[in-house]
Amino acid sequence: MPTEANASSTNAPTVQHFRQALLWPLRLMPAPHAGHHHAPWHVLREMGDASPWREEVDEYTGDSSRFHERHYNEFVSFLPYVQRFLYGEGRSRGKDGGSDGDSPMRIFRRHDISAVRLVSRPGDAPVTLDVIHCDLYFFFDIDVVMLNLEVGASNLSLAQAQDILYRFGRAYPSGWEADGSALHCMASVEWLGADGRVLASSDAQQREAFLSHVAQHRAPRIAAHWAYLMQPLVSDHSEDAGVLRYRQIEYYRMPVMAYLSLDDPRRLTRDDFVRLALVTGAGSGTSEAHLPYADHHLADFEHKYCYDRFWVNAGAAPNTRYLCNGHALIVVGDARSEFFCCRDRGVLAQFRHQHFLLFLIAHFQKASLLMFSDQLVEALKRLDIRSTPSVKQFKRAIRASFERFLRFTHRYWFHEISEQAQVRALSHMCATHLGLDPLYDEVKARIADMNTYLDADSLRRQAATVVRLTVVTLFGLIGTITTGFLGMNLLAEAEAPLWRKAVWFGVVFVATTWLTIYTMVKSQRLSDFIDALSNDRLRFRGKLAALAKVWRPGAD
Numbered sequence: 001m002p003t004e005a006n007a008s009s010t011n012a013p014t015v016q017h018f019r020q021a022l023l024w025p026l027r028l029m030p031a032p033h034a035g036h037h038h039a040p041w042h043v044l045r046e047m048g049d050a051s052p053w054r055e056e057v058d059e060y061t062g063d064s065s066r067f068h069e070r071h072y073n074e075f076v077s078f079l080p081y082v083q084r085f086l087y088g089e090g091r092s093r094g095k096d097g098g099s100d101g102d103s104p105m106r107i108f109r110r111h112d113i114s115a116v117r118l119v120s121r122p123g124d125a126p127v128t129l130d131v132i133h134c135d136l137y138f139f140f141d142i143d144v145v146m147l148n149l150e151v152g153a154s155n156l157s158l159a160q161a162q163d164i165l166y167r168f169g170r171a172y173p174s175g176w177e178a179d180g181s182a183l184h185c186m187a188s189v190e191w192l193g194a195d196g197r198v199l200a201s202s203d204a205q206q207r208e209a210f211l212s213h214v215a216q217h218r219a220p221r222i223a224a225h226w227a228y229l230m231q232p233l234v235s236d237h238s239e240d241a242g243v244l245r246y247r248q249i250e251y252y253r254m255p256v257m258a259y260l261s262l263d264d265p266r267r268l269t270r271d272d273f274v275r276l277a278l279v280t281g282a283g284s285g286t287s288e289a290h291l292p293y294a295d296h297h298l299a300d301f302e303h304k305y306c307y308d309r310f311w312v313n314a315g316a317a318p319n320t321r322y323l324c325n326g327h328a329l330i331v332v333g334d335a336r337s338e339f340f341c342c343r344d345r346g347v348l349a350q351f352r353h354q355h356f357l358l359f360l361i362a363h364f365q366k367a368s369l370l371m372f373s374d375q376l377v378e379a380l381k382r383l384d385i386r387s388t389p390s391v392k393q394f395k396r397a398i399r400a401s402f403e404r405f406l407r408f409t410h411r412y413w414f415h416e417i418s419e420q421a422q423v424r425a426l427s428h429m430c431a432t433h434l435g436l437d438p439l440y441d442e443v444k445a446r447i448a449d450m451n452t453y454l455d456a457d458s459l460r461r462q463a464a465t466v467v468r469l470t471v472v473t474l475f476g477l478i479g480t481i482t483t484g485f486l487g488m489n490l491l492a493e494a495e496a497p498l499w500r501k502a503v504w505f506g507v508v509f510v511a512t513t514w515l516t517i518y519t520m521v522k523s524q525r526l527s528d529f530i531d532a533l534s535n536d537r538l539r540f541r542g543k544l545a546a547l548a549k550v551w552r553p554g555a556d
Contacts, residue, residue, distance in 0.1 A: 012158040013267045016335035019259035022169045024147040025367035026246040029236045041106040041138045051232050053108040070344050074353035082417045104140040119188035120163045129153045144367045159282035166281030169254035172223050173204045189225045200228035249370050255363050256328045259351045261335040265319045276330050277305040277323035317347050326433025329359050354423055362430040369443045375401050398450045405447050468523040525550040
């Protein structure tokens with residue numbers, strides 16, 4: 001276990017290789033011009049050259065020459081029901097034109113961005129990271145999209161790596177310093193094309209633009225470089241035109257994964273591990289390193305945030321430590337270990353495949369649950385109990401949410417995703433820190449309460465209808481028996497001309513219809529009168545009073 005930090009920052013190990021994977025869950029808003037149940041990936045696919053995103057034919061359904069051992073190791077790491085979620089049913093099912101549900105996850109990738117140039121603070125030297133890939137993940141039957149951006153660099157200082165982890169993955173600034181610089185954000189972010197041309201840059205320093213947007217829309221403004229990356233998807237609160245629109249659904253700091261290959265991980269202090277695990281950024285850089293939080297707050301740090309099964313000076317990947325707080329999953333290890341650095345069979349391959357997918361599953365589940373909660377709130381917000389169409393729309397929305405939640409539970413909700421000890425342990429750490437089980441129970445209870453209310457309301461309406469029909473039938477029975485007794489006809493019009501019969505028919509029809517409608521209008525009060533009439537303990541005058549209430553104004 002690393003000792004307490006009292007080391008100089010100059011003794012910190014060098015990051016020989018650095019990988020950062022950002023995962024940004026967003027809620028997809030209904031497309032106003034798309035067809036009913038028109039999946040968002042269909043819209044994106046049909047845009048063609050108007051969109052930089054191209055559907056990714058993965059290694060499992062494409063050319064078998066692209067399928068490598070690392071993909072096989074990834075596949076067999078998960079249990080069968082998780083495999084069906086991640087990889088679908090395969091090409092054998094797809095030949096018959098299977099439905100979208102056969103492959104629940106769709107991936108789109110853009111290739112026009114090759115690097116990103118970052119400046120942490122004004123005056124700092126820029127750091128350029130390679131963009132390994134930039135993907136969008138869509139999910140069948142769930143209005144969630146997840147942006148995945150993986151970047152990498154070599155030969156960084158530990159402070160640089162910590163600063164990138166802390167500052168880069170922010171959708172917008174949380175505030176500004178007195179000098180106008182964005183708080184906790186990169187001073188500059190620039191997307192670079194293959195030719196080195198700047199494609200888009202951050203506008204986090206433009207304070208007035210963010211302030212005016214929040215004042216006008218009551219929603220944060222997405223920073224320009226992230227808005228560019230998402231195009232043609234646009235923020236639902238922006239004034240940009242776009243069929244595919246999204247809303248922020250979680251914290252503005254994006255969930256992050258990181259791989260740090262160090263020249264000597266044993267030189268990391270406890271302070272370094274705390275800052276990496278909790279993503280608090282680099283220290284002050286003074287000779288005395290201090291923990292970012294109080295000692296009692298970090299008393300159980302190793303137990304809560306560290307997976308130390310491989311934190312030993314032995315094995316294929318010695319001195320490997322995993323750090324997880326739910327929002328972040330970090331792995332540090334020895335650059336001198338061939339297995340730790342191997343991209344086909346080693347820890348780097350596991351980080352980019354198995355560990356990424358378990359991280360994606362956990363955050364997809366959380367984003368989906370938050371989406372269901374948002375939809376319930378919006379359904380209630382649109383409800384106007386004085387408007388019959390609004391009530392009907394509310395009922396349809398709640399029923400649809402209940403049905404989608406059932407499908408989510410049976411298709412996407414897993415407690416165990418793997419029997420491999422490492423994958424299972426890291427998955428449990430993510431789920432525990434994210435609070436997935438309590439969140440699931442809360443959303444499930446809310447949807448169940450809504451559905452129970454609708455069921456009770458339907459039963460109440462059915463009971464009221466039965467009462468009205470009973471009253472109408474009871475009072476109609478009096479007239480039926482009176483006029484039909486022994487087939488007696490009060491008016492002998494059998495031999496009358498046709499026009500007279502038609503007149504009498506019309507008169508009787510109108511009178512009967514009016515009487516039936518009037519009885520239905522008074523059915524509630526007549527029902528109360530029938531209850532009073534059947535009450536043996538009520539005197540005759542009380543029963544007459546109940547009859548009088550049928551026509552008394554305001555008797556309800």
